[in-house]
Amino acid sequence: MTLDSLATERARVQQLEAELEEMTVMLAQSWDQLVSLMQDAPGPPNSTTDIVPFLESIMAALDAPMGAVYLLDRGDQPADWFVIPSEGVSFTALRASLNAALERCEAITVVAIDTLSGYPSAWLLTPLVVSGRAIGVVGVGFANADHEFKVGDKALVRRMTERVASQIIAASLRESEAREAKIAHELQIAGLIQRSTQPIHYPQINGIDLAVDWRPASIVGGDAWGWVQQPNNVLAVFMVDVAGKGLPAALGAVSLHTLIKMALRLGLTPVEVLRHVNSEVYETYTAADLLATAVILSLDLSSGLLMQANAGHPPTLIRRGDEWLRWRSTAPPLGVLASIEPELHALALDADELVIVYSDGLTELKTDSGFWGEAGLKRAAELAFGQSAKQVLRAILESAQTAMLRGADEDDQTILCLQYLGR
């Protein structure tokens, strides 16, 4: 190696050392300025002004007199920009270059952008990348169009924009967690409200034995049941199943529960109740694309006369002797047609005859040989014939639990067993 080349190499090393020193100082300065901001975790960028403190830090670190932040539209908020100084930088002149940095998703240097004073300037534009997507650009500018951005400048701006991006990601995550927690809390409240509408006590009436299991698929559900003691020693029971799951179905079930209960309290018959409730909900259900099945039974405890009206609900099962009677739906579900005219089923129950009403969540349970079905339900009930309604119910639930495929999706399930004990 010659003396000349040695001198050249030494000069290069000195230059690199100087650049490294400069970079270290800049990083230290910028870090000092950022620390206070880092301690107050920022929220997601609602506007460019949320990012201005970071921009000012970057400008200070590079000793840049001009800066700009540009954020793309964020769904509910339009695209937004901010320049420093506001009277010195033309956003319009910058816009094409900002978009170029966004499209390339990498830092670019641009010279000869006109400032508002008419002089050309030099800019370093670095995209703000969140989860692999450029959501905006941070830029720093110098009034001297010949200004050269050093490797250290670019590295510093890149690191700081990465830092801003990670803060945004963390803040978005926190916000999304908070939103989820709020939704979960509201769902819990909705669940409590729905539970409060479901009967806690069974009617204390001589002549019947009643057992019910109401089981929403999650915190809330689209099934509901209830009972009303009507004049002249008549007990009415009902079950509804609103299509779908979650809050819309639960709201539908709660409102339907209230409507049916009120109509029954007015002493209306099962057919009248379904007719009136259908016309009441038709328009709302049409707007909301909802439908609901409903079945209403009334039992005259003096005579044993059982009556039913059924709108789209699974058949009511009545055990008479060695046979099952099936009372099928005689009208489409509520909300399908503007008016319905269900037919009335009626028969006089004998002592110890069993009536089972259920929602399709039970019969549509998946087993390893297909759906559990009405056949599965009947078989299970037959295991406990001659026992109390509660024991029949338990036998059905235990069989369903055993037959159900593990891990299969479950729907809301409601089952009601009513035994008439005689006059």
Place this chain on the structure above:
Amino acid sequence: MKIVSYGDALIIQADERLDASTNQQMKEHWQRAASFPFLIVDLENTTFIDSVGLATLVSGLKLARQRGGELILVNPSENVRIIFDLTHMDRVFQIAPTIQAALALAANRKN
């Protein structure tokens, strides 16, 4: 889900399942196709329908009637027929054995 148009009828071949997993797609198709008063839903391949699937078909029926048309179901499978029967929906929908028969029903209705 396969979709074709014929005259003023939109013919939709429904998927194997008609439930919450497919209802949105089906609704979007017929809501976008505002110029088609007749919606023909081919249920030949549909082996499962739940209450959400029924609600989707009802929504299509109401939409078609608002447009002066009708929703006609084609060749439902045995499983689907049982559900229509149990829910009394077989009295609500017009059901045709083939797409040609459904188109003929639509043409009659138009005249």
